[in-house]
Amino acid sequence: MIAEIGHYALVLALALALLQSALPVWGARARDAALMGLASPLALGQFVLVAVSFAALTHAYVTSDFSLLNVIENSHSAKPLIYKISGVWGNHEGSLLLWVLILTLFGALVAAFGRNLPDRLKADVLGVQGMIGVAFLLFVLLTSNPFTRVDPSPLEGQDLNPLLQDPGLAIHPPLLYVGYVGFSMAFSFAVAALIEGKVDAAWARWVRPWTLMAWLFLTLGIAMGSYWAYYELGWGGFWFWDPVENASLMPWLSGTALLHSAVVMEKRDALKVWTILLALLTFALSLLGTFLVRSGVLTSVHAFAVDPARGVAILIILAVFVGGSLALYAIRAPALKQGGIFAPVSREGALVLNNLFLTAATAAVFVGTLYPLALEAATGEKISVGPPFFNNTFGPLMLPIMLVMPFAPLLAWKRGDATRAARGMVGAVGVAVLATVLVAGFVQGGPTLAALGVGLALFAIVGAFSEVMERTKLFRAPLGESLRRARGLPSSSWGGALAHAGMGVTLLGVVAATAWSSEVVLAMRPGEQIDFAGRQIAFQGVEQRPGPNYRTTAAELVVREGGVEVARLEPARRLYTARKMDLTESSIATFGVSQLYAAMGEERGDGKTALRISYKPLVTLIWLGAIVMAFGGLLSLADRRLRVGAPRKAARASPALQPAE
Amino acid sequence: MSAACLLLALPAFAVQPGEELADPALESRARALSYELRCMVCQNQSIDDSDAQLAKDLRLLVRERIKAGDSDAQVLDFLVDRYGEFVLLKPRFRRDTALLWLFAPGVLVVGLAGYLVWALRSRRRDGPADALTAEERARLEALLAEDRDASRTV
Numbered sequence: 001m002i003a004e005i006g007h008y009a010l011v012l013a014l015a016l017a018l019l020q021s022a023l024p025v026w027g028a029r030a031r032d033a034a035l036m037g038l039a040s041p042l043a044l045g046q047f048v049l050v051a052v053s054f055a056a057l058t059h060a061y062v063t064s065d066f067s068l069l070n071v072i073e074n075s076h077s078a079k080p081l082i083y084k085i086s087g088v089w090g091n092h093e094g095s096l097l098l099w100v101l102i103l104t105l106f107g108a109l110v111a112a113f114g115r116n117l118p119d120r121l122k123a124d125v126l127g128v129q130g131m132i133g134v135a136f137l138l139f140v141l142l143t144s145n146p147f148t149r150v151d152p153s154p155l156e157g158q159d160l161n162p163l164l165q166d167p168g169l170a171i172h173p174p175l176l177y178v179g180y181v182g183f184s185m186a187f188s189f190a191v192a193a194l195i196e197g198k199v200d201a202a203w204a205r206w207v208r209p210w211t212l213m214a215w216l217f218l219t220l221g222i223a224m225g226s227y228w229a230y231y232e233l234g235w236g237g238f239w240f241w242d243p244v245e246n247a248s249l250m251p252w253l254s255g256t257a258l259l260h261s262a263v264v265m266e267k268r269d270a271l272k273v274w275t276i277l278l279a280l281l282t283f284a285l286s287l288l289g290t291f292l293v294r295s296g297v298l299t300s301v302h303a304f305a306v307d308p309a310r311g312v313a314i315l316i317i318l319a320v321f322v323g324g325s326l327a328l329y330a331i332r333a334p335a336l337k338q339g340g341i342f343a344p345v346s347r348e349g350a351l352v353l354n355n356l357f358l359t360a361a362t363a364a365v366f367v368g369t370l371y372p373l374a375l376e377a378a379t380g381e382k383i384s385v386g387p388p389f390f391n392n393t394f395g396p397l398m399l400p401i402m403l404v405m406p407f408a409p410l411l412a413w414k415r416g417d418a419t420r421a422a423r424g425m426v427g428a429v430g431v432a433v434l435a436t437v438l439v440a441g442f443v444q445g446g447p448t449l450a451a452l453g454v455g456l457a458l459f460a461i462v463g464a465f466s467e468v469m470e471r472t473k474l475f476r477a478p479l480g481e482s483l484r485r486a487r488g489l490p491s492s493s494w495g496g497a498l499a500h501a502g503m504g505v506t507l508l509g510v511v512a513a514t515a516w517s518s519e520v521v522l523a524m525r526p527g528e529q530i531d532f533a534g535r536q537i538a539f540q541g542v543e544q545r546p547g548p549n550y551r552t553t554a555a556e557l558v559v560r561e562g563g564v565e566v567a568r569l570e571p572a573r574r575l576y577t578a579r580k581m582d583l584t585e586s587s588i589a590t591f592g593v594s595q596l597y598a599a600m601g602e603e604r605g606d607g608k609t610a611l612r613i614s615y616k617p618l619v620t621l622i623w624l625g626a627i628v629m630a631f632g633g634l635l636s637l638a639d640r641r642l643r644v645g646a647p648r649k650a651a652r653a654s655p656a657l658q659p660a661e
Numbered sequence: 662m663s664a665a666c667l668l669l670a671l672p673a674f675a676v677q678p679g680e681e682l683a684d685p686a687l688e689s690r691a692r693a694l695s696y697e698l699r700c701m702v703c704q705n706q707s708i709d710d711s712d713a714q715l716a717k718d719l720r721l722l723v724r725e726r727i728k729a730g731d732s733d734a735q736v737l738d739f740l741v742d743r744y745g746e747f748v749l750l751k752p753r754f755r756r757d758t759a760l761l762w763l764f765a766p767g768v769l770v771v772g773l774a775g776y777l778v779w780a781l782r783s784r785r786r787d788g789p790a791d792a793l794t795a796e797e798r799a800r801l802e803a804l805l806a807e808d809r810d811a812s813r814t815v
Contacts, residue, residue: 242705341783356772364765371761381757384699386707386750393765521681601712 003068006056007147010097013049013104014137016042020107020130024123025195036119039126040111046133047101047108054088054101057146061088067153070094070146076159076578078549086170087160092294092310093146095173099290100136102174102181106210107133110185117206124192125185132184135317143310159549159578168228176221176248180286182214183251186258187283190276191325194332199276204266207279209637211262215255216633222248223626231586236597236614238513238622241390246369247289250362254282257358260351268340268348268413273333274355280329284322285362291318297373343415350408350416357401364393402456402507405500406463410470424466432459443516450515457511460504464497492639499632506625509593512618519615523608533596533615536560537569542609550574552585555600555609559589566591571600571611593620680717682724691724694736698723699750707750 020042027035060068061084064077074091075084083090089098107129114122140146163169189207193199225245230238239245258278264271291297295311342348368385376382406428410421436455440448469475471493472485520532526541540556554572558565567589574583589596594617601610682688695709700716708716708723719740726736740748752758 237710240705344780352776356769356776359772360765360769363768367761367764371758371764375757375761379757382745382747383752383758384747384750385752385761386697386699386705388697388751389761392751393762397765397769 002056002059003065003147003149006053006060007145009049009052009056010137010141010147013046013053013100014134014141016046016049017130017133017137020046021127021134022130024130025127028120028123028127028195033119036123039123039130043104043107043111043126043129046130047104050097050101050104050137054097057094057097058085058088061085064157066155066157067149067151068146069148069150072150072154072157074160075157076549077156079159079165080548082167082170083160083165087164089173090160090164090169093140093144095177096136096140096144096294097146098174099177099181100133100140102177103129103133103136103184106181106185114206120196121189121192121203121206124195125188128188128191129184132188132321135320139310139313139317143313157578159576162550162574162576162579162581162583163232165549165576166228166232168224168232172221172224172228174221175217175224179214179218179221179255180248180251180289182210182217183255183279183283183286185210185214186255186279187321187325190279191328193276194325194328197332197335199272199336201266201269204262204275208259208262208266211255211259211279212633212637215252215259216630216637218248218252218255219626219630219633222252223623223630226626227623230619231588236517236519236586236599236616238510238619241368241387243369244289244293246365247292250365250369251282251285251289253358253362253365254278254285257355257362258282260354260358264348264351268342270340270342270348271352271355272336276333276336277329278355280322280325284318284325285366287314287318287321291315292369340414342413345411345418346416347408347411347413350404350411353404354401354408357397357404361394361397361401364390364397368393399456402460402503405460405503406466409467409496409500424470425463427469428459428463428466431462432456446515450511453511453515454508457504457508460507461501464500464504468493468497490639492636495632495634495636495639497632498635499629502625502627502629502632504625505621505628506623509618509621509623509625513616513622517614517616517619519612521610521612523604523606523610525608530613532613534561535566535596536563537613539609539611542603547574549578550576550583553600553603554585555598555611557587557598557611557613559596567596569596569598569613571598573600590620593618593624595619680720680724682728687724687727690733691720691727694723694727694733695720697737697750698740699748701744701748 020039023035023042024039027033027038057070059065060071061075062081064071064075064084066072066075070091070093074094075087079087087094089095107126110117110122110126110129114125117125186207189203189210193203222245225248226238229240229245230236258275261271261275261278265275291311291314295314297311340348368389372383372385406425407421410424411417432455435458436451439454440451443451468486468489471489472482474482477485518533520530522530524530524539526539529536529538531537536559538558538560540558543554543556545552545554552572552574554570557569557571559567559569569587569589571587572585574585575581576583584599586597586599588598594615597614597616599612601612603609682691692709696707698708698719700706700708700711700713700719702715703711703713706716708719710716722740723736726739731739737749746752752761754762
């Protein structure tokens with residue numbers, strides 16, 4: 001019964017979405033306030049209905065209702081509760097329902113908090129959101145209904161893919177989806193602006209918080225996914241250039257570009273046409289990501305839902321939205337008035353460079369991900385595009401970004417003073433050079449380039465704070481005054497600095513973990529001990545343990561430093577009984593920001609057990625950097641909220657600028 | 662097929678004990694080559710990452726060729742002859758991969774050129790970038806009169 005309510009709620013949501021995509025937009029054209037006013041209640045109603053539907057599916061999972069096909073295929077009564085809940089989105093149908101839930105949540109947020117949006121813009125934005133809702137609700141109902149019943153129903157389910165029974169999976173997809181779907185707001189605003197034929201600084205101001213929110217969740221989602229792959233897939237890599245990872249990286253890159261160009265648009269009323277295009281492309285890449293993951297067109301570690309019929313349906317959605325919006329863009333963009341001009345050496349100029357390189361980096365990931373598919377479709381020739389390709393194309397494009405990144409905030413708008421900016425960077429350059437020399441001189445092993453990598457990372461980290469230092473007059477004014485100035489800085493200044501520093505932190509982790517990781521692969525007998533990475537690691541033996549829906553075989557390793565036990569590692573293999581699937585569970589011990597990583601291989605006939613032990617220096621910085629970036633995003637977001645109550649003088653001087661929310 | 666391989670490949674275990682070459686210089690060459698070779702029955706794994714049987718055979722084959730005195734390029738040629746271009750994780754630059762290699766640099770070059778043209782054109786149209794509009798000049802006056810510090814926006 002509850003499943004039928006869920007199904008019915010979804011049908012009703014579709015009906016509301018249809019109304020939402022037509023009436024407010026029509027109202028905006030006919031200047032009918034009543035029709036435009038329908039947008040908000042429709043968006044709120046649609047969200048409530050989808051939420052009811054999602055709750056119904058969750059209920060079915062929690063109560064192990066094996067009369068639902070979706071629950072049978074992805075759940076098991078013995079599965080721990082957290083994985084019963086996360087199992088709701090650990091499959092094709094459920095994850096799409098989550099997608100729609102987040103989409104309608106964003107619509108509801110605009111309806112609830114977008115009170116000071118102009119009526120027509122709000123009606124158009126929610127109208128476009130309604131259209132996306134129609135497409136995906138139709139898709140769920142016609143091809144991916146999670147509420148299909150089975151009669152007679154079996155007594156037990158087939159369990160969730162063991163790979164996905166992990167706390168990482170419980171949060172990775174929701175974070176990622178908030179990011180993906182959040183970019184739909186930028187898309188809807190862009191389409192609305194194109195329909196109106198008008199876009200100004202105020203528009204950028206409304207779009208920025210949504211984009212920022214999507215960006216920070218996507219950052220966390222990607223980092224989470226990377227860490228999950230690191231400990232779950234068992235060979236200790238943190239980024240595989242897997243097509244599905246690329247699918248999430250592309251919107252992140254173009255979303256990052258969008259954030260920066262929206263700043264230019266907000267402050268200087270320039271780059272309008274480009275910003276609109278980026279907003280369209282970013283969501284197009286999000287849709288492409290959904291297509292790549294959900295269609296199973298790419299066979300990769302993530303492709304656990306393979307069904308070509310669905311692929312075609314998503315491809316149609318992709319074509320309609322991308323094609324439609326780009327056509328609208330081609331027609332309307334030339335009519336958009338160009339705004340402020342600027343010299344090449346200026347904050348705007350630096351941000352244009354940032355955008356160019358980020359776009360080229362997106363292009364590198366895009367072509368590397370899709371080219372093999374296109375080539376095979378066109379000629380039948382099969383080629384592989386793997387990590388070496390991306391390291392050779394994507395890597396060099398990120399270098400200039402890291403180099404220019406600290407400079408941009410030191411340049412003034414319109415016309416900057418390069419010499420003055422360079423003077424502000426002296427400290428960062430000094431630290432970078434010193435670090436490079438020290439690393440090259442004293443650290444053993446690793447490629448020579450790694451020292452430069454460390455230098456670049458430190459340059460980015462220290463340089464990120466040069467604007468803050470400049471503005472607080474640190475070391476140039478008494479400390480008290482610097483502190484007072486630091487408190488007075490808008491939190492978006494701190495946010496920007498932290499986000500940039502986070503990039504440097506991540507780079508440092510990537511460089512160190514790539515260049516100086518050490519690894520042993522060996523077969524050990526119980527009682528044996530090895531010296532590794534300055535520690536002694538003793539293999540105690542193998543132990544069998546029962547689990548809720550699996551059996552574990554764990555190897556016990558004791559890590560000692562100078563005879564003192566500092567950590568225990570228990571790499572294991574799990575046999576999931578329902579799916580008869582074997583899984584490695586790596587074991588990690590963290591020392592500061594470095595990690596010791598162990599994975600267990602086969603137990604061999606001769607009483608030895610195969611073990612792979614690696615030491616990964618500074619590896620956690622990769623993900624800590626992402627957290628720092630996201631925190632920076634959060635600070636910038638907080639800044640915008642603060643401004644709602646107290647618009648600054650600049651904002652008051654020009655009546656077009658209104659607070660964001 | 663792919664699903665079965667996924668299961669096989671999951672307890673991923675790369676180089677097995679006893680596979681390594683005695684000479685560390687040769688072994689490091691073998692490892693470097695392994696990263697560039699695809700385990701063809703797996704999903705997006707190099708032969709260094711996979712513990713499928715084929716990956717193991719290829720690892721041994723690479724080491725055999727290296728021991729026999731092949732250069733890196735010769736090892737790759739040998740494998741491409743046997744298994745096709747698909748085995749390379751970094752496609753070679755050929756006619757049908759030119760677009761793959763040139764796409765991103767092309768985007769950058771076109772973007773830079775477009776930016777340059779746009780910058781020159783808007784300069785010609787609107788005069789030098791530091792010219793102020795009347796409205797901006799008025800705002801500047803007001804700001805200067807008030808607070809020097811507040812005039813600097815984020």
